Amino acid sequence: MKIKMVRITPHPVDAGKAMYNSYCASCHGEDGKGYGPATPALSKGAPDLTLLAAHNQGRYPKYKVITALSKFSESHHIGTTSEMPDWYKAFVSLDSTNPIKADLRAISISRHVQTLQIVR
Ligand code: HEC
Numbered sequence: 001m002k003i004k005m006v007r008i009t010p011h012p013v014d015a016g017k018a019m020y021n022s023y024c025a026s027c028h029g030e031d032g033k034g035y036g037p038a039t040p041a042l043s044k045g046a047p048d049l050t051l052l053a054a055h056n057q058g059r060y061p062k063y064k065v066i067t068a069l070s071k072f073s074e075s076h077h078i079g080t081t082s083e084m085p086d087w088y089k090a091f092v093s094l095d096s097t098n099p100i101k102a103d104l105r106a107i108s109i110s111r112h113v114q115t116l117q118i119v120r
Pocket residue numbers: 003020023024025026027028038042045046047049064065068069078079080081082083084085087109113
């Protein structure tokens with residue numbers, strides 16, 4: 001099976017839940033548990049994003065999530081499989097004249113991922 005990369009659907013920069021469901025749920029699942037429809041194509045599946053706080057002494061690691069979606073995602077590189085798409089590039093492609101919006105998207109999505117935590 002191969003993951004089909006499609007052109008990113010535009011959503012408002014503050015629509016964290018809509019962006020999560022549109023951009024992230026295919027791998028991480030709408031509930032964040034890591035069982036989206038694309039996971040069979042991933043070498044190790046997608047990580048469970050509902051445990052981020054539980055694995056960080058009960059504190060949601062927002063900088064980790066925002067960084068994973070930022071232009072620093074490669075230098076702070078997450079994991080080893082490189083199967084997590086380059087979201088910064090995708091977000092900049094939506095607002096190429098105003099790249100700060102890419103960071104706002106990362107923040108809005110992170111806020112939604114925080115609501116999925118089993119420990120809050
Ligand atoms: C094509 C599948 C796919 C999509 C879509 C995807 N991810 Fe991922 N993501 C992964 C994989 C695979 C990893 C693990 C990378 C590794 O270990 O090499 C990962 C890792 C992560 C991590 C690091 C988790 C940890 O415990 O370190 C975060 C945070 C994350 N993704 C958030 C997101 C968000 C938010 C979105 C939507 C903007 C998203 N991902 C979309 C596949 C995906």
